[in-house]
Amino acid sequence: MLAAAGSLVATIWAALHPRTLLVAAVTFLLLADYFKNRRPKNYPPGPWGLPFVGNIFQLDFGQPHLAIQPLVKKYGNIFSLNLGDITSVIITGLPLIKEAFTHMEQNIMNRPLSVMQERISNKNGLIFSSGQTWKEQRRFALMTLRNFGLGKKSLEERMQEEASYLVEAIREEEGKPFNPHFSINNAVSNIICSVTFGERFDYHDSRFQEMLRLLDEVMYLETTMISQLYNIFPWIMKYIPGSHQRVFRNWEKLKLFVSCMIDDHRKDWNPDEPRDFIDAFLKEMTKYPEKTTSFNEENLVCSTLDLFFAGTETTSTTLRWALLYMALYPEVQGKHIVTIPDRAKFFFWNLWLREGQKMVQRKGVA
Template sequence: MDGVTTAIFLLLLAIICLSLTFTASDKGQLPPGPKPLPILGNLLQLRSQDLLTSLTKLSKEYGSVYTVYLGPRRVVVLSGYQTVKEALVDKGEEFSGRGSYPVFFNFTKGNGLAFSNGDRWKVLRRWSIQILRNFGMGKKSIENQILEESSFLLEVLRNTEGKPFDPVFTLSRSVSNIICSVIFGRRFDYEDDRLLTIITFINDNFKIMSSPWGEMYNIFPNLLDWVPGPHRRLFQNYAGMKDLIARSIREHQDSLDPNSPRDFIDCFLIKMAQEKQDPLSHFQMDTLLMTTHNLLFGGTETVGTTLRHTFLILMKYPKIQARVQEEIDRVVGRSRSPTLEDRVSMPYTDAVIHEAQRFADIVPMNLPHRVIRDTPFRGFLIPKDTDVITLLNTVHYDPSQFKTPKEFNPEHFLDANQSFKKSPAFMPFSAGRRLCLGEPLARMELFLFLSSILQNFTLEPTVKPEDIDLTPISSGLGKVPRPFQLSIRAR
């Protein structure tokens, strides 16, 4: 009994301490929010819906800046274009930290490009941007690789011969090959085990992270480490990806020519050798492993998922698809492939792609940020190291920025003369200091892949257009489109 009594006493003491933390810490400085319970935080207010819906609903009650407790973790939530822009752009330095995200952190341990902080993040980001540019990011050379990959994709689509198929792997293989060519120095055959393994692991993890299991793991990671469920596959997949990347790194080490780097991995290995004697160097083997994983994940899943959403949208609205095809025929014709130079002459196609990204809103809560110092913000004081969730869905669906935010409407990105019009509230790649460094590549891929496909084919649904459901199946980390099949008809 003494042991049980002691355990109960310690548990009660922990609850009291947590309760005092919730009620006393920074009182009068933090934004308002629902009253939390010890340990559970605000889970009772969040339990009835997915986290995205719940947080969006709370913003209507508590305003564009409020505090919520995800279990014991304190988070400030920002909603609406003006508020998010003020944080990420106007106060970009203060909000430049990366917040806690256990589904990634328990693998990366805060290492790598996307989830590091402080000097390590600044050094890795600056160096990575330069290396990626050297290998064609946003330049003509990478455009040629995308066009070449498009030709392989078009051949696969022709071979479907009009029969229904699931586009997930078909699109993911082509998209992933672009970032693979930058990282590994080569594209893979579509049946290559390495490419298929990468896509399988990444697609599966994106689904799990976007599910209730992924959401709960982010709130109670220590508890769910002991609970069976699909979330445990996350770390099996991570381990598999780490082994695959490590094998590729060993192959690079065996054939490395320091005077002639072939790809991102070669450049990182050379940088490691140059700073080998520096104990403070950020260029270590584990950093290379994690950074490579970050680039593969971001470069494979986001564009592939966006294309699938776009396919569904174009099949639901065949008149929009037909108008895009008419513009392609008029500007490009059928005798050559579309190029990036054509984009300025194709404002409607460009507007449809932007609107698809806005409407699909595939990373609706963004990756969490963190304030790196005590930060005055809209009459409140956000303490240093507080995590911040920026609700990008409230930016992309802000009625002050978009005339019909709940509808798919390419006119959001067209002016009165039907010329392409930018919107400051377009943030699918986030904004500010943590803006996705793959944005130039993703924009190129979306335009070239989609325009090439629609130049050659018409997308046809297996159900009536009015029966197509654009509602995603999950809205955690990402909005995953509902599984679907389609047929393609040669034009």
């Protein structure tokens, strides 16, 4: 009987054509993808996507805010998109966004972690951690930032001082056209530096300029098409050269920069007199030598970079938009009697403080 069964299997296998096997495999994968990504009941409507990659090729990653406008007109202010393995619900319109963050906060606390983000952060830090790690790091960051002036007069004075440096850097251009991107990034980052590193950097410091350039570059490269393809096909894309490989190289350089700052702190560290975020974190690490918590150097590096990444980009972008609107509407400027330096200080203080508080008080809001 066993011989007959073996003979039957051999006959069937010999009859199968490789093309038949290929068609069967493709059919199986397509059905598996369909059942995995089919929309449940009451799920928001949205465009149908391609197998495996979803709607990724329907978006313009250079101008995503414009790419979703036709979808808003067709499906309304709540619709769904499938970006590879990440199924997303898009909410647009200020009333709905406010309602989501006000009344549904518990349902949107977690941020989906892409393959690229997981490789970069290893689930450490403030933004891409979860569970007990996130609770510990969030609680510590809030307490430490408050201890070093967040929301207090002392930090406002540092911001006003940095705003003066920014205004002076603008004056050095002598009224000629220039790109304020990195000057504003410098100013905003220096406020974060004063809290994390206990010092500010000169606008011409080459090492600091390189750090800002790397931050700016990864912000752009992580949204490119090839980086999104890495999130969908990491087992293939990790062997293929491209800008996604530069993202990983840049993050390693950024981590090395922070690690060097940590080593410098250790040389003259006094646990009884913490000077900044790094000193406070090092002190917290000494309380748990058994590694029973998330207070380790890897989390220190990632949390520091999260503060830079989330705080610098959001605030500097807001400030650049403010400058753009002032340039486009000079008649509005003329209605105000405050001087340009005072106006710069006003924007700098209020915008940075507001964005900083949002970032540390609610996970994932960057």
